[in-house]
Amino acid sequence: MPTDPQTDHRADSRSPWRVRDFRTLFTATTxxxxxxxxxxxxxxxVAVAALGAGPGQAGALATLSTLAFLLIGLPAGAWVDRMRHRRVLIGADLARALLCASVPLAxxxxxxxxxQLYVVVLLTGCxxxxxxxxxxxVLPHLVGRDALVGANAAVVSLQAAGNVAGRGLGGGLVQLLTAxxxxxxxALAHLASALRLLALRGGTAPGPAATRTSLRARIAEGLRHVLGNAELRALALTASLTNLGSQIVNTLLPVLFVRELRLPASVLGLYWAAGGLGLLLGARCARPLAARFxxxxxxxxxxxxxxxxxxxxxxxxxxxxxxxxxxxxALTMFKTGMDNVLGVSLRQGMTPDALLGRMNATFRFMLTGALAVGAALSGLLGEVAGxxxxxxxxxALLAMAFLPVLLSPVRRRRTLPGQRPAPATPAPSRRAG
Incomplete structure (x- = not known):
């Protein structure tokens, strides 16, 4: 695709696949x-078929699976900034493998x-x-700041494909082998991921520990970094509104499809698969569109x-x-896929290495909080209004979620912070980001 000299930057020509550690991380993440x-x-x-759980118990299980992000999301960022990332990733995968293995054993x-299931899903969430x-x-350390868009496009594409294929595989395994x-x-997949991460070598050193500050002060520093920056604040608000709207819709779709429209569950699966395909296409298109515009x-x-x-x-x-x-x-999810790639790349590029963990944890806290609020709000609205x-x-929330970004300085940014400029050309005009 032909590009404007002002927007054609060498970062987009550098492939993260050339970096051995990125390939290692991507395989483990897969x-x-x-x-x-x-x-x-x-x-x-397992809860429903093996233990006879009712709707309330199944709902409690789902709540506990996301509660960890609200309970420890912010302090986790402060801890990660002081720890070796390789050890964090391997330890998290080993913990998930052991916790999940306890279920079939019991x-x-x-x-x-x-x-036991309640404890397992809560600790697995942690x-x-x-x-x-x-x-x-760890991603900016592995690929460099100027290759973040390509790296994030690969990761978001993987997540979108996992939502479609992985859950389909899960249903097949339950059907063939029992829940x-x-x-x-x-458990075996998480164990394999941990073993793969043993090959990770570069970009995993912890942040400097010369200054001793309290956990509360480190968390506050991360919050100030995100909420005190106009661009990061806009990205957080847009992503939170998107999650809020998506959760309201997704929570009530099964009720609408099955009870009101009397459509088979397979049709709902196809509907969600269309969204997953849109998410995947949006992630793949984000990089060339950013290079062009x-x-x-x-x-x-x-x-x-x-x-x-x-x-x-x-x-x-x-x-x-x-x-x-x-x-x-599908179009809504196409935009979400683009936002995930470009928004994550921008917030990583705007954050110093020592604050990456706290920045990511702050975003996770806000975005997961929006999911929790959306789940509760959907039930309330469904009961009261229909x-x-x-x-x-x-x-409506999804349709208006873009406004914080549109009204922020983000709209004037042409490149990511820290990206290498384009090769010299005769008297190019450059616009400030």
Whole structure:
């Protein structure tokens, strides 16, 4: 694709795949994502099929699986900044492997209880907090700041593919091998990821420990870095609104599909798969579009063009309305895929090495908090106003989520901080970012 000399930067021509440690991290993340997505399907089915859990107990299990991000999300960032990233990642994977392996073991011994499942999902969530924060924090060290867009595009594409393929595999494993054995497969995937991470060598040193500050002071420093910066604050608000709207919609879609429209669950799966495909395509298109139009411009201007498609989602019905709503959801997820690549790259590029863990933890805390609020709000709106008004609320939030970024200095940014400039050309004009 031809590019403007002002936006064609060498960072985008540098492939992160040339970096051995990035290939190691990507392979380990692939295994970890596989385990996580299989467990996403298998763990609640263990509760329902093997232990006879009811709706309230299944809901408590789902809540505990994300509670860790709210409980330890902020201090985890401060801890990760003072630890060796390689040890954090390996330790998190080993912890998840042991915790998940305890489920089929207890099942075989006829000692499995719902209480054990609650503890396992909560502690597994804690380990996931450390893995997610650590992997995002180590990435700039491994590939360099000028290759972040390509590296994040690969990781987000992997996550999108994992959401589609990994959960499908989880359902197949449960069908063939029973839910507890599928959880054992989750444990083996995390163990394989930990073993792969043993080959990780570079960019894993902890931050300087010369100054002794309290945990509270380090957390506050991370919060000030994110909320005190206009660009980072806008990215956090847009991502939080996106998560809030998405969670309201996704929580109520099963009710709408199965109870009101009386459509089979397979149709809901296809609908969600369309969103996963949009997420994947958005992640793959983010890099070339940013090279063509500029990093911030792509982030800001994609909103007015793509975000209103979310208003098609509440129109879900039978016949052509289902296809129209599916197309709207795919376009909404296309934008989310682009945002994930470019937004994560920008926030990593704007953050000093010593603050990467706390910055990532602050974003995780806000984004996961939005998911928790969205789940609760969807239930409340669904009970008080009905499913359709709740879906319109979620669609409206998704349609307007781009506004913080559009109204911020992000829209004027053409390159990432720290990117190497383009090779010299005759008297190029450069615009300040």
């Amino acid at each position: 295994l970890s994502q596989l385990g996580t997505n299989v467990g996403y399907v298998a763990m609640p089915l 099942w075989w011994l006829d000692a499995l209880t719902l209480g 380990a996931t907090v450390f893995f997610d924060v650590g992997s995002q924090s 507890p054995v599928a959880v054992l497969c989750t 500029g990093h911030g411009r792509t982030l800001a201007l994609a909103g007015p063009f793509l975000a209103p498609a979310a208003l098609l989602v509440p129109l879900i019905g039978r016949g052509p309305w289902l296809g129209l709503a599916g197309a709207g959801w 499913v359709r008004p709740a879906l319109w609320t979620g669609g």
